[in-house]
Amino acid sequence: MVPEINLLPQFERRKSSNLILIISSIVIGLLIVFLCFQFFTLKKEIKGLEAEETQLVLERDVLSAEVTSESTVQQGTHSTAVTFVESVSYPVSPLIDEIYSLIEANTYLRSYQFDETGILLSADFETMNEISSFIERLLNSAYFSDVKVENVSSFEPFKEQDTESDEINFDVQWRYSATIQLDINESYLSEGGTQHE
Numbered sequence: 025m026v027p028e029i030n031l032l033p034q035f036e037r038r039k040s041s042n043l044i045l046i047i048s049s050i051v052i053g054l055l056i057v058f059l060c061f062q063f064f065t066l067k068k069e070i071k072g073l074e075a076e077e078t079q080l081v082l083e084r085d086v087l088s089a090e091v092t093s094e095s096t097v098q099q100g101t102h103s104t105a106v107t108f109v110e111s112v113s114y115p116v117s118p119l120i121d122e123i124y125s126l127i128e129a130n131t132y133l134r135s136y137q138f139d140e141t142g143i144l145l146s147a148d149f150e151t152m153n154e155i156s157s158f159i160e161r162l163l164n165s166a167y168f169s170d171v172k173v174e175n176v177s178s179f180e181p182f183k184e185q186d187t188e189s190d191e192i193n194f195d196v197q198w199r200y201s202a203t204i205q206l207d208i209n210e211s212y213l214s215e216g217g218t219q220h221e
Contacts, residue, residue: 114213119143119167123206126161128154134201143206144174148199152176155202162206170207177201 132148149155162171
């Protein structure tokens with residue numbers, strides 16, 4: 025037997041190692057290109073975020089300046105409101121006590137509203153004479169400087185809302201509702217007035 029001796033170099037091994045080298049260099053090249061692309065993309069995003077951060081910081085400074093100015097304005101408004109309330113405030117209990125002492129037993133005081141200089145009353149009376157005597161007593165009171173009758177109207181008490189008939193019930197006496205404006209005598213009220221028992 026003759027031994028087989030191959031003295032030729034083996035090209036197949038070199039080809040496979042060259043192929044691996046070429047593939048690995050392509051992969052490394054693609055990886056470098058991808059990393060460069062990511063680097064420039066992230067750098068661009070970082071610049072955009074820094075610009076946005078600068079804008080947000082400016083907006084924050086503007087808003088904090090507005091809040092500071094609003095709180096200063098509100099303090100001025102609050103102190104102005106306190107000054108206004110103190111300048112127009114007056115004790116209301118003596119006025120209410122005076123009104124209730126002058127009103128007759130069958131009179132129903134519906135409402136009263138206070139304003140800067142007076143009271144707007146709404147009351148129900150049984151007769152027109154009671155309205156006139158109540159106004160006379162108010163005019164004689166030292167708590168009030170002037171009395172004005174704004175409105176007087178009549179109504180039927182206990183009228184059922186569901187009935188639409190035109191029947192007149194002669195057993196029910198019509199009552200009168202009056203709206204009266206009272207001007208407060210501030211000098212008398214500021215001196216303390218008198219208390220009714």
